[in-house]
Amino acid sequence: MSENHAHCGVTKTLKVIGSKWTLHVLHLLFDGTKRFGELQRALKGISPKTLSVRLRELEHQGLLKKKVYPVVPLRVEYTLTSKGKSLKGMFKKMGEWGEKTN
Amino acid sequence: MSENHAHCGVTKTLKVIGSKWTLHVLHLLFDGTKRFGELQRALKGISPKTLSVRLRELEHQGLLKKKVYPVVPLRVEYTLTSKGKSLKGMFKKMGEWGEKTN
Numbered sequence: 001m002s003e004n005h006a007h008c009g010v011t012k013t014l015k016v017i018g019s020k021w022t023l024h025v026l027h028l029l030f031d032g033t034k035r036f037g038e039l040q041r042a043l044k045g046i047s048p049k050t051l052s053v054r055l056r057e058l059e060h061q062g063l064l065k066k067k068v069y070p071v072v073p074l075r076v077e078y079t080l081t082s083k084g085k086s087l088k089g090m091f092k093k094m095g096e097w098g099e100k101t102n
Numbered sequence: 103m104s105e106n107h108a109h110c111g112v113t114k115t116l117k118v119i120g121s122k123w124t125l126h127v128l129h130l131l132f133d134g135t136k137r138f139g140e141l142q143r144a145l146k147g148i149s150p151k152t153l154s155v156r157l158r159e160l161e162h163q164g165l166l167k168k169k170v171y172p173v174v175p176l177r178v179e180y181t182l183t184s185k186g187k188s189l190k191g192m193f194k195k196m197g198e199w200g201e202k203t204n
Contacts, residue, residue, distance in 0.1 A: 008200070012203075014125055014126060018122075018126065023116055024120065086199065089199070094112045095111035095112045095115070097111065097191070097192055100111075
């Protein structure tokens with residue numbers, strides 16, 4: 001990859017959100033706070049392990065926050081942070097393209 | 103996934119471009135026509151098999167066209183179609199986010 005390419009904004013964005021499922025997870029969270037089980041059911045085909053890894057990555061990147069409620073069974077909720085919500089413009093473009101093109 | 107979610111534009115877009123590597127491949131082709139080997143070198147870590155599958159999917163979706171030159175060794179080039187180029191607005195948003203955020 002050329003130096004220009006490696007340092008451009010798109011490449012930086014893809015480093016953060018370019019993994020499989022990541023965009024799907026973020027898209028679901030734009031609807032509002034979701035529990036782990038809700039995300040898993042919505043993302044048909046994702047393994048609990050992969051979902052955990054993706055959620056942890058997104059939390060480390062500061063795109064979502066996790067809240068654990070000390071109840072039995074444990075209740076864990078995920079919500080977009082303001083950094084996560086700042087991807088709204090990109091998702092808007094994705095939505096427009098999907099409506100127009102497919 | 104709710105009915106609304108399944109039919110919204112973002113979901114449609116993610117069905118077309120949501121696989122691992124797909125956005126990276128498209129991003130490289132926005133720079134101009136690329137040979138198979140150039141893409142493989144730029145996408146460190148991708149296997150030739152996966153790259154072939156992704157390119158075939160993108161060709162079937164009408165986002166790129168493939169041109170084969172009957173020389174030895176075979177030369178194969180990939181170029182964005184106008185449908186592929188219509189993703190420019192989304193990539194622009196990705197670039198802006200990457201520059202601003204990371």
